[in-house]
Amino acid sequence: MLKPTTLAMILAGGRVDELNVLTYYRPKSALPFGGFGRVIDFALSNLMNSGIERVAILSQYRSYSLINHIGTGAAWDMLGRNRGISILPPYIGSEQTNWYRGSADAVYRNIDFVQYYEPEQILILSGDHIYKMDYQHLIAYHREKDADLTMGVIRVRPDQAHRFGIAALDDEDGERGGRVASYWEKPQEPESDWASLTVLCFRPEVMYRLLNENQNDDSFEFGRDIITRLMKAGGRVYAYKFCGYWGYTRTIEEYWQSNMDLLGREPRIDMEKWGFRTNLDHRGIRDFQPVVIGDDATVHDSLVYNGSVVDGTVRRSIIFPGVIIEKGAVVEDSVLFFNNHIGRNCRLNKVVADVNNTFGEGVVVGAEAGRQAEAVTVVGWNNIVPDQVVIGEGATVYPLLGSGRWKKVIAAGEVLR
Amino acid sequence: MIAAKEALVLLLAGGVGSRLNILVQNRAKPAVPFGGIYRIIDFSMSNVVNSGLKKVGVLTQYKPLSLMSHLGSGEAWDLTGRTRGVKILPPRTGSKDSDWYKGTADAIRRNIDFIESNPTDEVVILSGDHIYHMDFDAMIEYHRSKKADVTVAMMVVPKSQIHQFGAGITDNRNRIVEWEEKPKVPRTNLASMGIYVFDRRYLLDSLARDKKDVDFGMHILPHAIANDNTFAYPFYGYWRDVGTIQAYWEANMDIIKKESGISPEKWRIRTNFEAEGRAADRPPVRFGAEAQVQTSLISSGCTIQGTVINSVLSPGVVVEKGAIVRNSILFSDCIVKKKAVIDLAIFDKQVEVGEGAQIGVGEGHDIPNRQHPKHLYTGITLVGKGVGVPGGVKVGRNCVIDSYCRRESFREKKIDTGETMSKDGEIS
Numbered sequence: 001m002l003k004p005t006t007l008a009m010i011l012a013g014g015r016v017d018e019l020n021v022l023t024y025y026r027p028k029s030a031l032p033f034g035g036f037g038r039v040i041d042f043a044l045s046n047l048m049n050s051g052i053e054r055v056a057i058l059s060q061y062r063s064y065s066l067i068n069h070i071g072t073g074a075a076w077d078m079l080g081r082n083r084g085i086s087i088l089p090p091y092i093g094s095e096q097t098n099w100y101r102g103s104a105d106a107v108y109r110n111i112d113f114v115q116y117y118e119p120e121q122i123l124i125l126s127g128d129h130i131y132k133m134d135y136q137h138l139i140a141y142h143r144e145k146d147a148d149l150t151m152g153v154i155r156v157r158p159d160q161a162h163r164f165g166i167a168a169l170d171d172e173d174g175e176r177g178g179r180v181a182s183y184w185e186k187p188q189e190p191e192s193d194w195a196s197l198t199v200l201c202f203r204p205e206v207m208y209r210l211l212n213e214n215q216n217d218d219s220f221e222f223g224r225d226i227i228t229r230l231m232k233a234g235g236r237v238y239a240y241k242f243c244g245y246w247g248y249t250r251t252i253e254e255y256w257q258s259n260m261d262l263l264g265r266e267p268r269i270d271m272e273k274w275g276f277r278t279n280l281d282h283r284g285i286r287d288f289q290p291v292v293i294g295d296d297a298t299v300h301d302s303l304v305y306n307g308s309v310v311d312g313t314v315r316r317s318i319i320f321p322g323v324i325i326e327k328g329a330v331v332e333d334s335v336l337f338f339n340n341h342i343g344r345n346c347r348l349n350k351v352v353a354d355v356n357n358t359f360g361e362g363v364v365v366g367a368e369a370g371r372q373a374e375a376v377t378v379v380g381w382n383n384i385v386p387d388q389v390v391i392g393e394g395a396t397v398y399p400l401l402g403s404g405r406w407k408k409v410i411a412a413g414e415v416l417r
Numbered sequence: 418m419i420a421a422k423e424a425l426v427l428l429l430a431g432g433v434g435s436r437l438n439i440l441v442q443n444r445a446k447p448a449v450p451f452g453g454i455y456r457i458i459d460f461s462m463s464n465v466v467n468s469g470l471k472k473v474g475v476l477t478q479y480k481p482l483s484l485m486s487h488l489g490s491g492e493a494w495d496l497t498g499r500t501r502g503v504k505i506l507p508p509r510t511g512s513k514d515s516d517w518y519k520g521t522a523d524a525i526r527r528n529i530d531f532i533e534s535n536p537t538d539e540v541v542i543l544s545g546d547h548i549y550h551m552d553f554d555a556m557i558e559y560h561r562s563k564k565a566d567v568t569v570a571m572m573v574v575p576k577s578q579i580h581q582f583g584a585g586i587t588d589n590r591n592r593i594v595e596w597e598e599k600p601k602v603p604r605t606n607l608a609s610m611g612i613y614v615f616d617r618r619y620l621l622d623s624l625a626r627d628k629k630d631v632d633f634g635m636h637i638l639p640h641a642i643a644n645d646n647t648f649a650y651p652f653y654g655y656w657r658d659v660g661t662i663q664a665y666w667e668a669n670m671d672i673i674k675k676e677s678g679i680s681p682e683k684w685r686i687r688t689n690f691e692a693e694g695r696a697a698d699r700p701p702v703r704f705g706a707e708a709q710v711q712t713s714l715i716s717s718g719c720t721i722q723g724t725v726i727n728s729v730l731s732p733g734v735v736v737e738k739g740a741i742v743r744n745s746i747l748f749s750d751c752i753v754k755k756k757a758v759i760d761l762a763i764f765d766k767q768v769e770v771g772e773g774a775q776i777g778v779g780e781g782h783d784i785p786n787r788q789h790p791k792h793l794y795t796g797i798t799l800v801g802k803g804v805g806v807p808g809g810v811k812v813g814r815n816c817v818i819d820s821y822c823r824r825e826s827f828r829e830k831k832i833d834t835g836e837t838m839s840k841d842g843e844i845s
Contacts, residue, residue: 034700034701035700035701036700036701036717265705265706271700272699272700272718276698276700277698278698280690280698286687286690287682287685287687288682289452289453289454289672289680289681289682289686289714290452290453290454290714290715290716290717290729290730291702291714291715291716291717292673292713292714293710293711293712293713293714293715293725294675294711294712295711295712296711297710297711298709299704299708299710300704300705300706300707300708301704301705301706301708302703302704303700303701303702303703303704304701304702304704304715305700305701305702305717306454306701306716306717307682314704318701319701
């Protein structure tokens with residue numbers, strides 16, 4: 001059998017509480033992004049463009065949407081005799097009775113899968129981040145340094161550093177990277193601004209040993225437990241500096257902002273240039289006809305995918321496949337997922353609407369006319385919003401509300417469940 | 418009883434369609450792009466699948482490469498699997514003659530072995546170059562209920578157009594009693610759509626009768642009408658033979674008219690994105706801050722900074738700032754540079770129009786193209802694949818710019834209405 005030199009494992013199980021109603025029915029990695037894809041497409045496209053063709057995805061939270069999205073793996077050209085994506089859900093066996101207790105535990109439980117391929121290095125990635133990276137550069141650095149672990153790092157704003165795994169580096173290789181002198185997981189008072197991207201390249205036997213030892217602990221995370229354990233043991237840990245765009249998006253505001261980064265004269269996220277791929281079979285988006293723009297429509301500074309019909313006005317927004325925007329409706333600074341229907345004379349300002357919502361005639365969501373909204377208003381999936389309802393700025397509407405739940409006015413910041 | 422779904426489909430996709438001029442220079446008519454992301458043959462293929470039919474033979478002849486790569490494995494139409502499939506049937510050298518297909522019936526006759534190896538009660542014969550939406554299953558049921566030998570799908574067309582079609586006169590049971598192929602003087606307004614359901618045994622016998630019967634409309638049908646049970650299956654929906662530039666342009670424009678009755682998505686028309694390679698993964702349409710778009714069909718991967726009105730754009734078209742595209746059809750990856758103006762034109766793939774150039778200038782809509790007065794006479798200008806029009810050049814109405822005319826081939830700043838420019842820059 002032809003063995004891959006690099007085996008990639010994507011951690012895709014996380015829900016991310018702050019994303020609220022958007023991750024009630026899907027893990028963050030399956031969250032729609034970019035007008036036609038999902039967040040995990042970035043990691044998968046990076047792998048494809050890096051020529052890494054044997055991939056495992058570790059998933060346990062509401063994996064249906066994710067499993068659907070991955071399909072056969074053919075969308076990323078990972079279907080073939082020596083190419084493939086395997087989804088590894090938790091299982092029970094003679095010694096196993098639990099769910100995955102953490103990312104490190106998830107990999108540990110599938111160690112026989114990993115060992116079967118006898119990889120020369122193992123790449124652990126997060127499926128939750130938006131970025132473009134050629135992993136081969138990091139792998140080359142890892143091999144050059146004969147490292148036990150090489151982690152991708154990026155410089156973050158000092159006031160944000162407490163949210164990440166932070167590494168202090170020596171400047172052994174200047175712009176390229178250096179040896180990690182210290183590592184802290186989400187430090188209260190960060191001593192460095194180099195944050196871990198959760199792109200971890202391991203020497204396999206070192207990773208096996210660490211995972212094994214970790215089983216006696218009571219926490220099972222790569223950042224908090226595995227890296228710190230390796231640092232303590234004096235392992236050769238290196239950092240590879242990355243300086244491109246990195247979308248971390250752990251809050252609704254951040255998620256909204258990274259969507260807006262797709263727009264503008266020189267978008268910070270350029271999916272075409274990045275070689276971005278998604279699975280066009282998921283939700284059947286390959287069968288949608290081109291965008292239909294009606295007689296009185298206005299569309300400015302926006303992304304709109306096939307299957308949408310625009311008869312109203314759209315500004316600075318991301319419109320996913322199958323969205324219908326009727327006459328007189330105005331959609332601004334918003335992200336509308338698949339198959340939303342925006343009725344006549346609706347006004348949406350800074351809204352993220354999950355899939356399959358119907359907004360009745362004259363519904364107003366977000367800041368009142370003429371004012372720039374500050375907070376994002378979020379509408380969960382499969383809602384039918386009655387005519388003329390007003391949903392205030394920053395409100396949260398839960399998915400699948402029964403018709404009896406609705407009222408004329410939902411106040412700013414209110415949570416309707 | 419064997420379900421109707423067992424019928425074998427033979428799709429005639431070999432036609433040259435020469436009136437489509439440079440659009441069929443390098444591809445068969447069924448492979449001509451249509452409606453932004455589709456090819457003409459997608460309509461027949463999707464109708465077949467949506468009717469529940471599962472076995473299709475596609476008869477090719479003229480420039481089949483583009484068509485074959487588009488059909489691929491048939492997976493796009495869900496035609497892969499143990500009981501389903503698409504087979505490409507190109508002309509072959511037989512034991513006696515090595516000729517090309519001489520006509521529709523001749524093409525089927527040379528593939529009798531394919532019919533023999535897929536024994537079904539009925540054989541459905543279709544053309545791959547029409548835009549329509551039809552349930553063949555209902556037609557087969559009708560064929561059976563009439564106990565017909567042949568059933569011909571027919572629709573009412575204006576009498577002025579009947580000369581382009583096979584015309585039938587029916588009795589009050591819809592039995593066809595008289596037939597005229599492309600009659601000069603119309604006696605009926607009932608036209609054949611080139612869609613036939615044959616009783617398989619009857620088809621084989623008809624084809625065996627005389628090898629000189631090479632065409633269905635000219636030979637096989639008149640004989641069947643005179644001697645056997647031939648019925649008309651009345652059709653009332655949208656159907657267009659997009660065989661002329663004008664008809665092709667109109668059918669494209671019909672998609673953006675909400676009341677026209679054509680809707681590829683509602684008709685569940687599927688296409689093969691994979692055949693376009695990485696083009697399949699094009700991102701959403703990007704509309705710039707000053708974009709103005711009205712009444713148009715815009716495919717994924719387009720970038721619109723300028724103005725687009727009444728037009729159909731295939732994937733990857735770029736319309737720069739200040740440029741205007743009106744009443745036009747642009748195939749994949751055309752680039753319209755700043756301040757260029759396009760009016761009433763069809764661009765094949767990868768045309769680049771330089772800054773400030775104008776395509777479709779003047780009022781000479783009714784001055785036909787001198788080389789092909791029967792192809793271009795309504796004002797539409799054709800620009801071939803890969804043409805680079807230099808900045809500032811003006812092109813009139815009913816013009817043809819041949820494929821791969823590079824920027825340096827343009828010797829003049831102006832191409833007048835009705836003129837044709839060939840690859841070497843010669844204007845005639």
